Amino acid sequence: MSTKLSSAPARRLADARTPATVALLAAAIIVMPGASAPQLAARAAGAVSPSATPTSAGARSAPSQAVLERQPETRRSGTRIVVDWGDLTPVQGERTAIAGSVPVPRNGGPRWVYLEEWNFEDGVWAYRKDTRSGAGGRFRLAVTLDRVNEPRRFRISVGKGPGVPPLASKAATFTAVWQPAGPVTRTYPGMTVVWPGAKVLVGSAQVVRGTVTARLAKPSVALQREVGGRWTEIARTTATGAGDFALRLPTAYLGTGSYRLSITDGAGGAVETPAERLSIIPDYTPAGRAANYSLVSASPVGRWDPCAPIGYRVNLAKAPSGALPDVRSALAEVAEATGLRFEYRGTTSVVPFAAGDTFDPAVADLVIAWADPAQMRGLFPTGTLGVGGPEFRPTLAVDPSGTPVREIYQGGVTINTAFNKALKPGSGEGLTRVAALMHEIGHAVGLMHVDGDPAQLMSPSVGYGLDRWGAGDLAGLETVGAAGGCLTPGA
Numbered sequence: 001m002s003t004k005l006s007s008a009p010a011r012r013l014a015d016a017r018t019p020a021t022v023a024l025l026a027a028a029i030i031v032m033p034g035a036s037a038p039q040l041a042a043r044a045a046g047a048v049s050p051s052a053t054p055t056s057a058g059a060r061s062a063p064s065q066a067v068l069e070r071q072p073e074t075r076r077s078g079t080r081i082v083v084d085w086g087d088l089t090p091v092q093g094e095r096t097a098i099a100g101s102v103p104v105p106r107n108g109g110p111r112w113v114y115l116e117e118w119n120f121e122d123g124v125w126a127y128r129k130d131t132r133s134g135a136g137g138r139f140r141l142a143v144t145l146d147r148v149n150e151p152r153r154f155r156i157s158v159g160k161g162p163g164v165p166p167l168a169s170k171a172a173t174f175t176a177v178w179q180p181a182g183p184v185t186r187t188y189p190g191m192t193v194v195w196p197g198a199k200v201l202v203g204s205a206q207v208v209r210g211t212v213t214a215r216l217a218k219p220s221v222a223l224q225r226e227v228g229g230r231w232t233e234i235a236r237t238t239a240t241g242a243g244d245f246a247l248r249l250p251t252a253y254l255g256t257g258s259y260r261l262s263i264t265d266g267a268g269g270a271v272e273t274p275a276e277r278l279s280i281i282p283d284y285t286p287a288g289r290a291a292n293y294s295l296v297s298a299s300p301v302g303r304w305d306p307c308a309p310i311g312y313r314v315n316l317a318k319a320p321s322g323a324l325p326d327v328r329s330a331l332a333e334v335a336e337a338t339g340l341r342f343e344y345r346g347t348t349s350v351v352p353f354a355a356g357d358t359f360d361p362a363v364a365d366l367v368i369a370w371a372d373p374a375q376m377r378g379l380f381p382t383g384t385l386g387v388g389g390p391e392f393r394p395t396l397a398v399d400p401s402g403t404p405v406r407e408i409y410q411g412g413v414t415i416n417t418a419f420n421k422a423l424k425p426g427s428g429e430g431l432t433r434v435a436a437l438m439h440e441i442g443h444a445v446g447l448m449h450v451d452g453d454p455a456q457l458m459s460p461s462v463g464y465g466l467d468r469w470g471a472g473d474l475a476g477l478e479t480v481g482a483a484g485g486c487l488t489p490g491a
């Protein structure tokens, strides 16, 4: 049986914008977002500098205490930048202050002071922010590092002023650290439990441990999570003779859930603890508001069955080189945010949404392709980056609590080959291929565009900032993800 992937216009989620806009956005991001004329000048002055040799991108070590860095006077008196970098290993998401002074020009006036960041990928210093120097050339800036264990290298520079040359400080490398909330000990009747904390990092090793104090013979202890309105066992063990137990807390995907422990004594008796709320969080601070998402089908919620793997195929006939690793990267981001599992099934010649689309459910659940505008029945007007969307089963399914769900059983993503050059391969800053794929796969797992918050990858124009989900994206992906529970055919 051959089935069209999409028939309703609402499910076709084209991303339109003019090529001029794309070019401007890409340039603005690669160079410096929101830079003004003096900032541009500063970057030009500091674009390539021999004053600091970058460490490799994989460097992880950094001094652990504040450093007062004093530049040797290499030019002449009064031409030095003094920087107190503050804490080089700040806590992720918290502001850290950078203070110091720059040479005062002959006229005694203020100078633009620039914070520049070394771009490990492109090997250049890039503008980050600026301030004006005050009395005595003093300045104060702040940075917030939102990713843990990712070294970031900064320097302070000034442009040429009356009687003073342009100058850059030595560089300093910051590495943000994760500060866990810490374990929480709870005492319940018959049991003491140490929970790993209200927030734990995705992918981290976490254990729920405790001691059964009730007199039970070989008590069996189960860790349960509320999934789709039902308590579901996610781990089980038998306590030691002393009553001690330890259970691994799954942290493979993001989201906030209710957890509890259930103890059975083998004689039919069971005791449950009250629910404990735990959040599995990403290693960065998601931008924007959690309310900023929209679903393709909100009532009933439209989503995949998270309890079966989603087989996918790729059509690489017109894809740029390196496309498959980028597909895998984008799917990994979707999997981490939803708990959905994607399994590679190979290549295909299918082009979702194209003229003569022969998409067949037997081919794969999800197809990701590249195609020319001429193939796309007018779906790729000028400036359209790609198209992605889900197809729903005609009859409703139900979640574990019996709530109706509109089940997605097919999905398609097609990227416009006209953007093969404009999309930067891989991930990182700017308009990247991984960001574009994340956005289109986001449609295929049930997310619609959200307006008015460019920090969300699901805003109509992708390409602002980094290819990471915003707070709204993550809330939406959680809603269509594994936390809703398995689907079964409705009555």
Ligand SMILES: [Zn+2]
Residues within 6 Å of the ligand: 013, 014, 015, 439, 440, 443, 449, 459, 460
């Ligand atoms: Zn879109």
